[in-house]
Every structure is written in C-alpha cells, then in structure tokens.
Amino acid sequence: MNDMTLTKEQREARLEGMGCKRKRVEDIRFTQGRGNYVDDVKLPGMLHGDFVRSPHPHARIRSINKDAALKVPGVLAVLTADDLKGVNLAWMPTLAGDVQMVLADGKVLFQNQEVAFVVATDRYAADDGVNAVEVDYEPLPVLVDPFKSMDADAPVLREDLEGKMTGAHGPRKHHNHIFEWTVGDRDLTDAAFRKAEVTIKEMISYHRTHPSPLETCQSVCSFDKIKGELTIWGTFQAPHVIRTVVALISKIPEHKIHVIAPDIGGGFGNKVGAYPGYICSAVASIVTGRPVKWVEDRIENLTSTSFxxxxxxxxxxxxxxxxxxxxxxxxxxxxxxxxxxxxxxxxxxxxxxxxxxxxxxxxxxxxxxxxxxxxxxxxxxxxxxxxxxxxxxxxxxxxxxxxxxxxxxxxxxxxxxxxxxxxxxxxxxxxxxxxxxxxxxxxxxxxxxxxxxxxxxxxxxxxxxxxxxxxxxxxxxxxxxxxxxxxxxGPSKNCDILGIAMFDSCEIRLHPTGAGIARVGSKSQGQGHETTWAQIIATELGIPADDIMVEEGNTDTAPYGLGTYGSRSTPVAGAAIAMAARKIRAKAQMIAAYLLEVHEGDLEFDIDGFRVKGLPERFKSMKEICWAAYNSIPPGMEPGLEAVSYYDPPNxxxxxxxxxxxxxxxxxxxxxxxxxxxxxxxxxxxxxxxxxxxxxxxxxxxxxxxxxxxxxxxxxxxxxxxxxxxxxxxxxxxxxxxxxxxxxxxxxxxxxxxxxxxxxxxxxxxxxxxxxxxxxxxxxxxxxxxxxxxxxxxxxxxxxxxxxxx
Ligand code: MCN
Ligand code: CUM
CATH class of the missing domain: 3.30.365.10 (Aldehyde oxidase/xanthine dehydrogenase, molybdopterin binding domain)
Incomplete structure (x- = not known):
C-alpha cells in the first residue's frame, strides 16, 4: 500500500538515506559511557600481562633472570623469547614480508622493545613483576640517522638477515637495506631534465610521527582447552586478517578462532598491524588456561607501536x-x-x-x-x-x-x-x-x-x-x-594482504516486519559505519535507516572482509553493501510482481516500494514485500529476503x-x-x-x-x-x-x-x-x-x- 498521505519528499526524508545528515546512532551509547571497549571485557579468572621493555635502543641480551619476578605475589608466569621458541612464536611475520621479534631474541633493536611478558592476577602485580625481572644488557653502537644506515661501517642491526642479499621486495644493497622500489621511466625522465628550462631540487622530509589514538592497543585472549577454541577480543581494524594470521601461525583451525573487535576508541592506522602483545596474551592464555588481558599504556603506545x-x-x-x-x-x-x-x-x-x-x-x-x-x-x-x-x-x-x-x-x-x-x-x-x-x-x-x-x-x-x-x-x-x-x-589484480585479495563484503537479511540486519566486513573505529551503512541500504531498498541494524567486527558473524584502513570502507565495503541491497531489490521486485499480478518489467522502484508503471495507485511497499517474502512468495521461489556480496573493486x-x-x-x-x-x-x-x-x-x-x-x-x-x-x-x-x-x-x-x-x-x-x-x-x-x-x-x-x- 502506498502511504498517500505523505509527499514524495516526506517519504524520502523518512528513510534518512544517502545525502541525509543523519545523526550518528552509535553516539547514543558513546556519549553515555555505554560503549563496550576491549578493556570493558572482564572474564572470570582473568589474568593481566605487562611487558618488560628495553631501556637500550641497541644491545645484546646476556641473560634474563626471572626468579625474583616469579616470587612477586600474584605473578604466575614470565615469558621470554626462549619460551616462545617452544611454540615457534619467538618471531612473527610482518605484513611487509619481513619478520619481527615478538620478544627480544638475543638482542634488542629499539628503545622500549618487548623483552619479557609478565602474567599476574592483576595489573599492579604484573607491573611489580616487570620491575623485578633482571635483564643483563651489553649496549651496542646505535644507528639513528637513516642517512648513515648504509655507510660501510654502519652497525649490523639485523643479525638474523646475515648473508641474505634478497628480501621480500628484491635485492638488498647493504646489511641495513630492506628494499629498493622503482617506478616510471628513468631514461625519459632524465631526458626531460636535460631539456628543462627550469628545474628545482629539494630534500623534503616528512618527519616521524604517531597516530596516538585515545584508546591504546589492547587484547583479551581466552583459550578453552576443552573445546580447543581461542577467543580474542582486540582493538583490530582488520579482524578477519588477524584470525587468518593467528590460524596460520598457531595452527589452531581457523573456525576455532573467534576474533571480536568491539567498540574501538580510534584507530587511525595504529590498529592494523599485529603486535607482540596480541601474541603474548594468546600464548599466556594457552599456557595458564585462563583468560589474559593486555592493555598498553600511553608511553608504550607512542614508543613501540606503528609509527x-x-x-x-x-x-x-x-x-x-x-x-x-x-x-x-x-x-x-x-x-x-x-x-x-x-x-x-x-x-x-x-x-x-x-x-x-x-x-x-x-x-x-x-x-x-x-x-x-x-x-x-x-x-x-x-x-x-x-x-x-x-x-x-x-x-x-x-x-x-x-x-x-x-x-x-x-x-x-x-x-x-x-x-x-x-x-x-x-x-x-x-x-x-x-x-x-x-x-x-x-x-x-x-x-x-x-x-x-x-x-x-x-x-x-x-x-x-x-x-x-x-x-x-x-x-x-x-x-x-x-x-x-x-x-x-583494492582491485584483486594488484592488491592483497598476505595473499588474500582485498575485496570487501556485506550480508543483508531482512526480517518479516521490514526491519533487518546488515553485517559488513569493514570495522569502524569511530567513522560512523553503523550510521552510514544503514543509509546506503535505506536508499537502495526503501527501508528507513533506523530499521537497519549494522554489525561489524565479529569474525563468527560478519562475512570475510579485509577491514577498515586506507579509506577503503566506502569504496569497497560501501560498494558491497549497495550490491547486496540490489540483489535483495531484484528478488523483492519479483515478489511485488507476483503480489500485484503483473510482469516484473512493468514495475518501477519508487523510493520505498514498487509501483506499476503508469498506475501510481498500484504499489507494494518494501515493508509489505518483506512480509510476503516469508508467506506469499511466487511458486518455486525460496522464502526469505537476504543476500551477500563480496565486492572486488575494478579500480x-x-x-x-x-x-x-x-x-x-x-x-x-x-x-x-x-x-x-x-x-x-x-x-x-x-x-x-x-x-x-x-x-x-x-x-x-x-x-x-x-x-x-x-x-x-x-x-x-x-x-x-x-x-x-x-x-x-x-x-x-x-x-x-x-x-x-x-x-x-x-x-x-x-x-x-x-x-x-x-x-x-x-x-x-x-x-x-x-x-x-x-x-x-x-x-x-x-x-x-x-x-x-x-x-x-x-x-x-x-x-x-x-x-x-x-
Ligand atoms: N563517507 C560518506 N560519504 C562518502 C565517503 C565517506 O558519508 N562519499 C563516510 C563513510 O560512510 C564513513 C566515513 O565517512 O562513515 C569514512 O569513510 P571512508 O572514507 O570510507 O573511510 P573508512 O570508513 O574506511 O575509515 C578509514 C579512515 C582511516 S584509514 C583512518 S586512518 C581514520 C579515518 O577513517 N581513522 C579514524 N577516520 C577516523 N575517524 C575516527 N573517528 N576514528 C578513526 O580511527
Ligand atoms: Cu594509514 S592510517 Mo588508516 O589507513 O587506518
């Protein structure tokens, strides 16, 4: 039925679709202190982990003595690289094709690098434990200036790469060289400079800085020995990728790993990568059989996570x-x-x-x-x-x-x-x-x-x-x-993360009363996806944005997505949302045609339903179609109104x-x-x-x-x-x-x-x-x-x- 009492504009406004300055729905909980962040996760018997960090930017580790720390009341375990070696986790792969120490293995390479992980019954005991760990360092010459990195006499930083003259991106020119990447036409460009009437040359530096989100990086890991399942709550911008990485390095089957990124207090790129804290809290949970929480403080965040x-x-x-x-x-x-x-x-x-x-x-x-x-x-x-x-x-x-x-x-x-x-x-x-x-x-x-x-x-x-x-x-x-x-x-032809094409995804399910849920592979850290994704659906399907719940961040329920960074959510996940909605609209059109007893081609979509072309009073609203999808579907059609889209952008x-x-x-x-x-x-x-x-x-x-x-x-x-x-x-x-x-x-x-x-x-x-x-x-x-x-x-x-x- 068409609500004839409303004008076209009123029907459109009621949807709060694309172009509308819809108020952020997530702010109802954020502004009332009702967000649910990682640090709000409190599990029975939960332990707390904290890192011993290196005061030296470059030093050999002669020894680590845990004895005094283990005597601190409340301290249950102290993990070092040697412990992690037992489970093959002393080093982890990076997204850039390098490897990174999880805990210092033989030497430290930057100030505040993670050296040992102390696990205790509360945060304060963990901190006392950290102070009681004795590390004997032998300081080494420090390399700070990148312009001196490739000097002949520059100290060798990465002893693990000794003799490796090829890295993930081709040949290395020096022991401190990682890669050389070139693009463009060198000869043509050189020729342009030779012919140029005017040239400029300047060394322009963009200094090192840090995203410093309000909420630091953190995780809670809980390993269930009976079920063999690992649940990880974490500040993740890309939860599915984290699940895959954990499956690959821990050998726990991927379906037994549950990654949940709850509300996130700002990411800004800081929460894309994998950090030692995630690995250590997971290992500590497996070792102790109890949930383990790791929460960075501000100094740790600024000095050790992604610059x-x-x-x-x-x-x-x-x-x-x-x-x-x-x-x-x-x-x-x-x-x-x-x-x-x-x-x-x-x-x-x-x-x-x-x-x-x-x-x-x-x-x-x-x-x-x-x-x-x-x-x-x-x-x-x-x-x-x-x-x-x-x-x-x-x-x-x-x-x-x-x-x-x-x-x-x-x-x-x-x-x-x-x-x-x-x-x-x-x-x-x-x-x-x-x-x-x-x-x-x-x-x-x-x-x-x-x-x-x-x-x-x-x-x-x-x-x-x-x-x-x-x-x-x-x-x-x-x-x-x-x-x-x-x-x-990005387009799968040139963009992947660890071999996984950078598509994104959306699953929409409409309920009989015309409300619905959309689950998306992206993950908001404050960008307002719960608000905007519903707006896309509102316009595409003619259902008020308020009637669509948007859910992200739980790998058990969200379709596989590559996450939120590089402003990719609108270009990729946003496209998947529109495509999933269009699949539903196509089915809705068939149902409407059946209800109105006309051919599908005789219908046109009009704001919030389908209308018979040229006969404005013959109309079925999306709400009516949703109901019909669960009780009066055309013969041979499956009931229900849901669709999934995995979108691989062409550009x-x-x-x-x-x-x-x-x-x-x-x-x-x-x-x-x-x-x-x-x-x-x-x-x-x-x-x-x-x-x-x-x-x-x-x-x-x-x-x-x-x-x-x-x-x-x-x-x-x-x-x-x-x-x-x-x-x-x-x-x-x-x-x-x-x-x-x-x-x-x-x-x-x-x-x-x-x-x-x-x-x-x-x-x-x-x-x-x-x-x-x-x-x-x-x-x-x-x-x-x-x-x-x-x-x-x-x-x-x-x-x-x-x-x-x-
Ligand atoms: N949007 C829109 N219309 C468009 C484009 C975008 O209404 N044409 C809306 C989107 O619906 C979304 C927001 O703007 O709600 C941002 O969309 P998009 O540009 O696609 O970026 P992402 O959602 O992928 O967010 C990532 C981007 C990045 S990479 C960083 S870093 C950053 C940023 O978002 N981190 C943020 N903004 C942030 N904002 C907050 N509050 N917190 C962060 O951590
Ligand atoms: Cu590079 S910061 Mo944003 O891509 O998450």
Whole structure:
C-alpha cells in the first residue's frame, strides 16, 4: 500500500538515506559511557600481562633472570623469547614480508622493545613483576640517522638477515637495506631534465610521527582447552586478517578462532598491524588456561607501536619557463626502524607513493624508494595515510610551491596551469595509476573565490613592504594544497594482504516486519559505519535507516572482509553493501510482481516500494514485500529476503580537494596564528554530509598537529624524547583552529553509488596546506624550504637563520 498521505519528499526524508545528515546512532551509547571497549571485557579468572621493555635502543641480551619476578605475589608466569621458541612464536611475520621479534631474541633493536611478558592476577602485580625481572644488557653502537644506515661501517642491526642479499621486495644493497622500489621511466625522465628550462631540487622530509589514538592497543585472549577454541577480543581494524594470521601461525583451525573487535576508541592506522602483545596474551592464555588481558599504556603506545611517515624525499621537478611541468624525479629514503612492519598491500613496499605526480599532468616521472633499518620502533604507514599518499601529497605540493617560487609565479596559477583537465579522465598517470574522475579546475577556483585569494595576495604584498619598512614584526603566509588521493584498496589484480585479495563484503537479511540486519566486513573505529551503512541500504531498498541494524567486527558473524584502513570502507565495503541491497531489490521486485499480478518489467522502484508503471495507485511497499517474502512468495521461489556480496573493486577511487590556509607568524617569537583554514573536498557521492564534515574536522586537526609540532623524535643515542603526551603535541580545543568546509561532487564512474573515500583526505591535504603557509610566509626572506614540524621554536629558528631577527 502506498502511504498517500505523505509527499514524495516526506517519504524520502523518512528513510534518512544517502545525502541525509543523519545523526550518528552509535553516539547514543558513546556519549553515555555505554560503549563496550576491549578493556570493558572482564572474564572470570582473568589474568593481566605487562611487558618488560628495553631501556637500550641497541644491545645484546646476556641473560634474563626471572626468579625474583616469579616470587612477586600474584605473578604466575614470565615469558621470554626462549619460551616462545617452544611454540615457534619467538618471531612473527610482518605484513611487509619481513619478520619481527615478538620478544627480544638475543638482542634488542629499539628503545622500549618487548623483552619479557609478565602474567599476574592483576595489573599492579604484573607491573611489580616487570620491575623485578633482571635483564643483563651489553649496549651496542646505535644507528639513528637513516642517512648513515648504509655507510660501510654502519652497525649490523639485523643479525638474523646475515648473508641474505634478497628480501621480500628484491635485492638488498647493504646489511641495513630492506628494499629498493622503482617506478616510471628513468631514461625519459632524465631526458626531460636535460631539456628543462627550469628545474628545482629539494630534500623534503616528512618527519616521524604517531597516530596516538585515545584508546591504546589492547587484547583479551581466552583459550578453552576443552573445546580447543581461542577467543580474542582486540582493538583490530582488520579482524578477519588477524584470525587468518593467528590460524596460520598457531595452527589452531581457523573456525576455532573467534576474533571480536568491539567498540574501538580510534584507530587511525595504529590498529592494523599485529603486535607482540596480541601474541603474548594468546600464548599466556594457552599456557595458564585462563583468560589474559593486555592493555598498553600511553608511553608504550607512542614508543613501540606503528609509527607513521619518516620519509626523506629528494624531489626534483623539470618545467618550461612558462611553468608547464615536464618531468618529476623523486628519491625517497624510508626509515622503517628495526623491522619492516609497514601495513601495505603485499606488493607495495612503499604503498601508493607513486601517486606522487599528484593532480598534475606530468608527461614523465621516475621514482625510487630505498627502505632502511635503524634502531627505532617498527611500523610505518599508520596515521590517516592511504598507504604513503600523505607523504606523496606533501612531496608534490611542497615541490610545486618551490617551483612557483623559482619561476616567480603565483602557486595557484602554476597549479591551474598543470592540472589534469576534466576531459582527460579516466587519466593515466606517468607512474601507473588510472585516475577515475575529477574536476580540479572547478574545485580550485571555488576555493580561491571563497577565500578571496587575490585580496589575500595583495594584503600579503602590503604586509611584506610594511615588514621591510620595520612597521610590523608579523609575516603572513597563504598555503595552498591541491591533493589527489587514491583510496579503495583494492582491485584483486594488484592488491592483497598476505595473499588474500582485498575485496570487501556485506550480508543483508531482512526480517518479516521490514526491519533487518546488515553485517559488513569493514570495522569502524569511530567513522560512523553503523550510521552510514544503514543509509546506503535505506536508499537502495526503501527501508528507513533506523530499521537497519549494522554489525561489524565479529569474525563468527560478519562475512570475510579485509577491514577498515586506507579509506577503503566506502569504496569497497560501501560498494558491497549497495550490491547486496540490489540483489535483495531484484528478488523483492519479483515478489511485488507476483503480489500485484503483473510482469516484473512493468514495475518501477519508487523510493520505498514498487509501483506499476503508469498506475501510481498500484504499489507494494518494501515493508509489505518483506512480509510476503516469508508467506506469499511466487511458486518455486525460496522464502526469505537476504543476500551477500563480496565486492572486488575494478579500480581505486580518486578523491581530491583544494585546501587554503592563511597564517600569521610573529618572527620574534615564532608564534603562529591560523587566521583561516578552508577545505574543499570532493569524495564523489556523499552518503552523510555531517559525518563527512566530522571526518574532515578530525583529519584537519591531526594534520594541524603533524605540521605544526607533533613528532616522534629520537636523540643521537636512540632515546625517544617525545614518548609521552607531555612532549608529543596533541592539540586540544584550545589550539585547534576553526575549520571551514566545502565540497564539489564528482562521482566515481565505477562505484555502484559513485562514492569515494574521505576519511584520510583531510590529513593528506591538510599537512601541505599548513606547511606551505609557513614556507610561503618566510619565502620573501629568501628561504625555499623549511622542514616540518613548524612549532614556535623552529619558526623562531627559521627567522633567525634568515636574518629576520635584526
Ligand atoms: N563517507 C560518506 N560519504 C562518502 C565517503 C565517506 O558519508 N562519499 C563516510 C563513510 O560512510 C564513513 C566515513 O565517512 O562513515 C569514512 O569513510 P571512508 O572514507 O570510507 O573511510 P573508512 O570508513 O574506511 O575509515 C578509514 C579512515 C582511516 S584509514 C583512518 S586512518 C581514520 C579515518 O577513517 N581513522 C579514524 N577516520 C577516523 N575517524 C575516527 N573517528 N576514528 C578513526 O580511527
Ligand atoms: Cu594509514 S592510517 Mo588508516 O589507513 O587506518
């Protein structure tokens, strides 16, 4: 029956489907303290584990004495590498094809590395046990500077790799070399540089930082000896992959492993990889026969789990004197720390860094990346990064500004001149990607008009004159960033994790009363999937979003999925949701045709049901069809309304955006003020504009942190000097600038609903906008590039170096 009392608009609004600023349904429990996080899991007889960690960044372990620790009241066990060897778990495979020590085996390779795991009846006893373990270390020479990694006399870090001149990604050039990865046409690029009228060359560093989610990494493992089953609650962005890895390394059959990722308090990439804590809590549970909880503290999280960036990018651009780019050459030195534990798709040792040609039509380009070991924590990639796209965007966006400066050209004009043009899409980039869709000129012009770009430049010119005349000590910078992202890993032809193709999945089941459940292979860490996934279904099936429950994160019930990172959920799982819904709609149409006694082809879908074409009053609502699916189905049809989709995307999606930052800096103190930050994002079809805005606000805040001060820094002796929130800059509402958001919509042509990802865009585009603003402010004093992070002290240093302090 058609509810004739409602208008079309009212029927649509009632669904709260795509495009609706639907309020986040998960926030009902989050804002009332009713979330269920790993630390909320409390099982009878549960034990607690804690790590003994190395104070030394590089040392041989002469001995470990557990005796005193075992006497501490409450301590039940102390695990070391020797114990783990018994179960073949002293080392674990990394996602990057390397191996990593679970507990220090013979030596330690970074400060705070896990050395022993103490298991006790409570957290305090475990901590007392940790303090009682005696480890005898023999310090070794420390390698901190990645540029010295491949010196002839550099200390040997990875003794386990001795004599191995081939790694997971080809030949190794040195004992501290991990891989060399090259893409593009070297000869053509060299030729472009020989012919170039103008070239620039700059070493652009993107410093090491850390995602530092509110909730640290943690797990609870419970092994049931009788059933031979292992249940793991953990902060996992990719629970199914964890289950498979555990099955492969523990030999417990995969169906007897239950991985549950409950509510997660932020992931940002930090919770993609596998950490020693997971393995140790599982082994400890098997050994003790009791559940074991492991919860990191803040310092452990910052100093030992996946760092981000640490890319040192020597960047060269060739151009004509009119400012048309003719070639790009980039060499990256990638500092991976002690183990290559980067979370990239298997075949991509430097992720998708080859998106480094950015939004510009480079006829040719060449890229080489060298990965090296140092005495620092392992990881890499994590932190709103889309697999090294953040580094790539920073590299090219800084590079374009440096080129504009050399040409004496406006940086916005230089960009407009070199953008890939709308008619060039799908666009084949010089480094091998096919950009699906884009309209860069429209986005850039909209951004420039909104901020009144011309006026800003006039104001800046006047301020510079005033500065020169000594009338002000304030300088002004306008930072532009125009980024192209690549998200939605990925097509099975080139993306896998440990051999598993990077598809994603959805299973929808509709109940007789017209409500239903959708189970999805992705896993929200705060992105709002419970809200947005239901919106896709609402639009596709005409069922109110409120009547759809979304469930993720339990490997027993969710279909196999590759998880949430690299802004892949909307491009991949989002597509699977739409496809599963369409399968259901096709069956619903057959049922409706049967009920209305017409041919299927005579029906059209109309918001919340099917209508006979040309006969508006002959209508069956989806609610009626759901009921019918369980009692009056056409002869020969199976009852029920459910469908599953495993979606293998044909291509990545390429979101883009134009960001402009206006900043004022006092040269005498280095203190900056973000006067204005405008962010225009194009993520194709928008599912929930309010969630998108929230994603952009969060990502920009992280970008602001990274560009303006946040850093994991090591001193020359390999000590982490920013290992707590006293030193690691985490902006609060006090420091965070006001964000202005905007959008254009250029749908993805290959995605069922035209959507592209957005979660990582603001970080990818935000960092170069901030850094370009600082660099733009100082450029008239003669600098070409100032390294991040641009904290007050470094700004003051820059002013001093440039002779601006009088
Ligand atoms: N969205 C939308 N319309 C679009 C695109 C996205 O409404 N066209 C919505 C999606 O429905 C989803 C959210 O925006 O609710 C993010 O979608 P997407 O860009 O697909 O990203 P993912 O869901 O895959 O999330 C991953 C991404 C990554 S990789 C990091 S890192 C990050 C980020 O999300 N970590 C986060 N945002 C985060 N936000 C929170 N609160 N917490 C984290 O840990
Ligand atoms: Cu690289 S941070 Mo996110 O992909 O989870």
């Amino acid at each position: 981000a960036r640490d890319y040192h990018m020597t960047t060269e651009i060739a151009a004509t004197k009119e400012g048309k780019v003719t070639g790009l050459r980039v060499h990256v030195l990638a500092d991976h720390g002690a183990f290559d534990a980067c979370a990239d798709p298997s075949k991509w040792p430097a992720g998708f860094f080859n998106i480094v040609t950015g939004s510009y039509d480079f006829p040719t380009a060449h890229l080489a990346v060298d990965g090296v070991y140092t005495n620092k924590a392992p990881g890499g990639v994590a932190y709103r990064c889309s697999f090294r796209v953040t580094e790539a965007a920073y590299c090219i966006e800084r590079g374009m500004d440096i080129l504009a400066q050399k040409l004496g050209m406006d940086p916005a004009e230089l960009r407009l001149k070199n953008f890939v043009r709308p008619e060039q899409f799908p666009y084949q980039s010089a480094l091998g990607w096919e950009y699906d869709s884009g309209d860069y000129h429209t986005a850039m012009r909209k951004a420039m008009e909104t901020v009144q770009y011309e006026d800003l430049r006039k104001e800046q010119a006047a301020k510079r004159e005033a500065f020169r005349r000594g009338e002000t000590r304030e300088i002004m910078g306008v930072g532009i960033s125009f980024f192209t992202e690549i998200v939605g890993a 990545m999606t390429y979101p883009f955006g134009a960001y402009i930052c206006v900043m004022d800096i006092d040269v005498d103190t280095g203190v900056y003020k973000v006067r204005r930050f405008y962010a225009l994002d194009d993520c194709g079809t928008r599912i929930n504009p309010m969630i998108i805005e929230g994603q952009v606000h969060g990502g920009l805040t992280e970008a602001f942190a990274i560009a303006m001060g946040q850093e994991i820094r090591y001193d020359d002796n390999g000590n982490v000097v920013t290992g707590s929130l006293m030193d690691f800059f985490l902006p609060t509402a006090v420091e965070t600038p006001h964000w202005e958001t905007d959008f254009t919509v250029t749908p993805s042509p290959h995605h069922p609903i035209g959507a592209k990802g957005v979660g990582e865009s603001p970080n990818v585009g935000g960092v170069p906008a901030f850094s370009n603003a600082v660099n733009d402010a100082f450029s008239f004093l003669g600098s070409t590039h100032i390294q991040m992070p641009h904290d007050f002290w470094r700004n003051w240093q820059a002013a001093k170096t440039l002779g601006a302090l009088g």
